[in-house]
Amino acid sequence: MREKTIRKLVKLVEEADIESLTVRNWWTKVQIIKKGGGGSNGGSHESTITIPRAAVKPSLPPMEVAPPVQVAPQPQPQPVSASSIPAAATGKEIKSPMVGTFYTSPEPGAPPFVEVGARVKKGQTVCIIEAMKLMNEIESEYDGVVKSRLVENAQPVEFGQTLFVVEPA
């Protein structure tokens, strides 16, 4: 992860009402803990954020930025609980329920299930996540408008990674 990115994150933690911030993307994990962040006032405010690969592009040297195939990450002791990226988070997120490959359309060359800016209905298929030839048709949980798509077609995704942001209607 770039120094610039980390500086930004540190600033974010300083300003926000949280004690620590863990950021994971495909290859790296950065945890920023506020100095003397007195955890006396009840529950911890730690938030774990998964930044989609597509959103934080140049994180490491080319060799590892572009894995030629889906590489399943080593099993993690507990699932990453992903929450929103504060800056982008006015809409509702559609997240991946599993590790796999993200497909925007039912088959190569076919029109995508949804375009950014399109209206979606609750239950409408928005993409496919494939792993070991198991096709998982991901449905929108909301009626609304697709505000953004955070993953490129045929790219690997992680458990809990945000795929789309939908502005509820």
Add this chain to the structure above:
Amino acid sequence: MPDDITQTQIDILNLLKDQNENWTSPKSLGERFHLSIKKVNQSLSELLRWGYRFETSRRGEVRFQTAPDILFPHEIARGLKAQVLGKEIHGFRSVSSTNGVAHRHAIKSAPDGTIIIAGRQTAGRGRLGRSWMSPPKLGIYLSVILRPTVVPAQAPGLSLVAALSVAEAIRHYPGLSAMIKWPNDVLVNGKKAAGVLTELSAELDRINFVVIGIGINVNHEPKDFPAELADKATSLQIEQGCPVDRVRLVQEVLLHLEKRYLQFLRNGLKDQLKAIKDYSSILGRHISVRHGNKTMVGTAIDIDVDGALVVNIDKRTLRLSSGEISLTESY
């Protein structure tokens, strides 16, 4: 349509089958099922029309001779050893895709283990819409609706569970040493004889249902494959040299799938990993992995307990959960 066979006809048929070599008079059939002799004879001629054959004695008694080569649900249900899979079987002569029909049944809350079966698919789905050839009477096209109590992240293992079950069922036939090409194809003598396509409907933390689609090339002859598939695809008949009873093969597949599925619910892939590896056609081999438009070359070294393929590429060890695998020259 197979659906048009009535329960009365099925009852008569099953009774005659139970009698083996013994003759049965239409009168006793009528008494047994509270039917007029006229109605019994009507049912028998309907069965004849479907392709069933009976012998008739000089005294007008009948006995069962042969069944037509049709994947009737009542034929699959009779003698099926699986307990959960196949409790409900819906048969079609021809459907666009059994997975599509299964999907619709699953949404309408079809029970765990419901089977959709067809002798023909007009729009059989391969991975990402690639079509799976489905001529009538030659293959088996079936979909199983499952409602597993595992988290969605574990579901991809079901592709291997299904591929293993199909391979084990095919291995019952002499000379057919089926192998699994990770993760979802079944090969006989190096050519594709069957394939699995699994579809999942899930929330972030909960599976609604899984549809496992299985296509098997059973009684195809070489001429039934298009020329471009001649060196890639095969059928059980081609490899064994004689036709295979499709009904019995379906029963074998369901029995193995049920056993392996219950194991999977208890322990994930742990109890079947050895069998999956033993039957793997690619472990220890040089392979190329294509993903999108990128290809890389390496050696397949293992399948791990999540079902991921472990590959050595340029001295790096990677775990793959996607990609099209093909064997490269291994010497």
